[in-house]
Amino acid sequence: MELEWNEIITRGAEAEVWKGEWRNREMIIKKRVKKGYRHPKLDEIIRKKRIRKEAKLITEARTLEVPVPIIYDLNETETLLVMEYFQGERVMDCIENDIDVDLKKIGSYIGKLHQEGITHGDLTTSNILFDERTKSHCFIDFSLGENDSSKEIMGVDLHLLREALVSVHEEPLKLFEKVVEGYEETCSFHQDVMNWVEDIERRGRYR
Amino acid sequence: MFTLGFEGTAHTVGVSVVHEDGEVLSNLFKTYKGTEGIHPRKAANHHASEVVPLIERSIEEADIEKEDIALIAFSQGPGLGPCLRTVATAARSLSLSLDVPLVGVNHCIAHLEIGRLRTDAENPVLLYASGGNTQVIAFKKGRYRVFGETLDIGIGNMLDKFGRENDMSFPAGPLIEEEAKKGARLVDLPYSVKGMDVEFSGIMTAALNKDDPLEDICYSLQETTFAMLTEVTERALAHTRKDEVLLGGGVVQNRRLQDMIQKMTEERGATFHVPEPEFCVDNAAMIAWTGTLMHASGISISVEDSNIRQKFRTDEVEVTWR
Numbered sequence: 001m002e003l004e005w006n007e008i009i010t011r012g013a014e015a016e017v018w019k020g021e022w023r024n025r026e027m028i029i030k031k032r033v034k035k036g037y038r039h040p041k042l043d044e045i046i047r048k049k050r051i052r053k054e055a056k057l058i059t060e061a062r063t064l065e066v067p068v069p070i071i072y073d074l075n076e077t078e079t080l081l082v083m084e085y086f087q088g089e090r091v092m093d094c095i096e097n098d099i100d101v102d103l104k105k106i107g108s109y110i111g112k113l114h115q116e117g118i119t120h121g122d123l124t125t126s127n128i129l130f131d132e133r134t135k136s137h138c139f140i141d142f143s144l145g146e147n148d149s150s151k152e153i154m155g156v157d158l159h160l161l162r163e164a165l166v167s168v169h170e171e172p173l174k175l176f177e178k179v180v181e182g183y184e185e186t187c188s189f190h191q192d193v194m195n196w197v198e199d200i201e202r203r204g205r206y207r
Numbered sequence: 208m209f210t211l212g213f214e215g216t217a218h219t220v221g222v223s224v225v226h227e228d229g230e231v232l233s234n235l236f237k238t239y240k241g242t243e244g245i246h247p248r249k250a251a252n253h254h255a256s257e258v259v260p261l262i263e264r265s266i267e268e269a270d271i272e273k274e275d276i277a278l279i280a281f282s283q284g285p286g287l288g289p290c291l292r293t294v295a296t297a298a299r300s301l302s303l304s305l306d307v308p309l310v311g312v313n314h315c316i317a318h319l320e321i322g323r324l325r326t327d328a329e330n331p332v333l334l335y336a337s338g339g340n341t342q343v344i345a346f347k348k349g350r351y352r353v354f355g356e357t358l359d360i361g362i363g364n365m366l367d368k369f370g371r372e373n374d375m376s377f378p379a380g381p382l383i384e385e386e387a388k389k390g391a392r393l394v395d396l397p398y399s400v401k402g403m404d405v406e407f408s409g410i411m412t413a414a415l416n417k418d419d420p421l422e423d424i425c426y427s428l429q430e431t432t433f434a435m436l437t438e439v440t441e442r443a444l445a446h447t448r449k450d451e452v453l454l455g456g457g458v459v460q461n462r463r464l465q466d467m468i469q470k471m472t473e474e475r476g477a478t479f480h481v482p483e484p485e486f487c488v489d490n491a492a493m494i495a496w497t498g499t500l501m502h503a504s505g506i507s508i509s510v511e512d513s514n515i516r517q518k519f520r521t522d523e524v525e526v527t528w529r
Contacts, residue, residue: 010445011445011475012445013438013441013442013444013445013446014438014441035434035438035471035474036470036471036473036474037434037437037466037467037468037470037471037474038430038434038437038438038467039393039430039434041393042393042398042430042431042434046398121401121402122401122402122403123402124402124403124446126445126446144400144401144402156401156402160401160402160403160404163402166352166522170348200358
């Protein structure tokens with residue numbers, strides 16, 4: 001398809017994210033770049049596996065009505081994904097700039113995913129976007145996620161989100177409580193998962 | 208003003224004299240060498256018998272008098288209880304007998320501060336990889352935050368355990384590095400990155416169960432685990448939007464790990480910093496220097512409050528000196 005690569009938006013750890021155009025529509029092009037530091041064989045396995053996983057999980061999340069970008073194309077050879085453009089800020093930046101993010105809502109979306117066995121795998125505040133004008137959210141980057149996840153892996157999801165809040169925000173626990181509040185509404189086995197969260201915290205070094 | 212620093216979190220006991228302007232006048236250490244890793248009590252006994260001669264030699268080498276010492280800094284944690292206690296006792300006694308203030312230093316933070324002193328790094332992401340510790344640390348909002356860390360064992364600990372099962376002596380890291388140079392074939396091992404965290408114990412088990420030639424397993428073990436470390440370091444760079452990487456800890460002596468991190472920083476347009484080897488491994492100069500910074504910002508502790516903290520977390524410390 002005729003794809004125009006207009007400007008690079010971010011250079012993440014694994015991928016270049018470009019703003020582009022396709023049939024007069026704004027698109028996001030996510031290109032997983034070769035990592036020169038990694039063994040070429042290992043690098044290829046990881047990039048292919050992750051892009052495939054990402055497309056699959058985003059599609060599944062969409063059927064659960066969890067806000068994710070629409071996927072327009074997946075090219076495994078070039079390891080690139082073409083997705084709907086979502087105008088919003090990282091939740092991390094929103095919280096820092098005192099923009100009112102709906103953490104309870106975020107928690108309820110995570111609960112929906114977990115209820116169906118889907119985990120995100122890198123659930124930090126950089127991977128959830130928020131559009132202040134429309135008050136809508138968007139979950140991105142599912143490449144470390146899994147379907148058919150164990151409750152322990154779901155616990156890791158929540159643990160990562162809590163860590164992400166702790167590492168940047170001043171009152172992290174209050175924020176996390178809101179997430180849990182929403183989570184409890186949509187995940188029927190939330191207590192089991194929360195037990196795992198505690199277990200993972202304990203297992204972590206120096207706690 | 209001179210600071211006398213004490214390091215004693217694990218197998219190394221060290222004593223160092225550092226001037227307040229950052230000059231390291233002496234940085235001496237002795238390392239306990241067990242045949243099968245670190246026996247905490249035996250290591251503590253080793254430290255007890257070595258610490259007094261180290262104090263004397265360190266002061267002598269710095270060419271100062273005991274009376275010139277204006278501050279005592281010691282490693283308060285994290286680490287092995289018996290080792291920490293032994294070395295802290297020496298620090299407290301000296302603080303009382305010289306009648307100078309005492310400062311308790313977080314060992315992980317000291318690795319970052321000595322790197323900032325010895326290299327051009329100003330506001331880096333630190334990859335701290337040693338026997339007991341594997342953390343990715345950076346400064347954000349008044350604290351050194353842990354952005355990623357091992358969810359089970361330290362990378363060095365993993366290498367040592369793997370080495371022990373393969374009849375290598377302790378520490379096994381350098382021997383695995385030599386063996387890996389002979390290997391060239393990538394053996395399939397789990398690649399375990401969870402967000403910005405990593406896990407090593409499953410990889411070790413998988414590596415121990417392989418029948419491939421040892422050199423190929425060593426090669427693959429390094430390729431896999433070091434790529435994981437490099438990946439989480441890069442993730443922390445992207446997440447915090449910083450552009451300097453600093454290395455610290457014994458495992459970063461490994462050339463392959465350094466090459467990977469360097470390559471990653473080049474590809475991203477970030478800078479790469481490694482202190483001299485004596486400041487990468489556990490050393491007392493980093494404790495003395497961090498103690499100096501802390502004290503200059505008004506921190507000291509009384510002997511009563513100077514209990515060691517085996518599980519002292521990096522992000523507990525309010526960074527008043529930056």
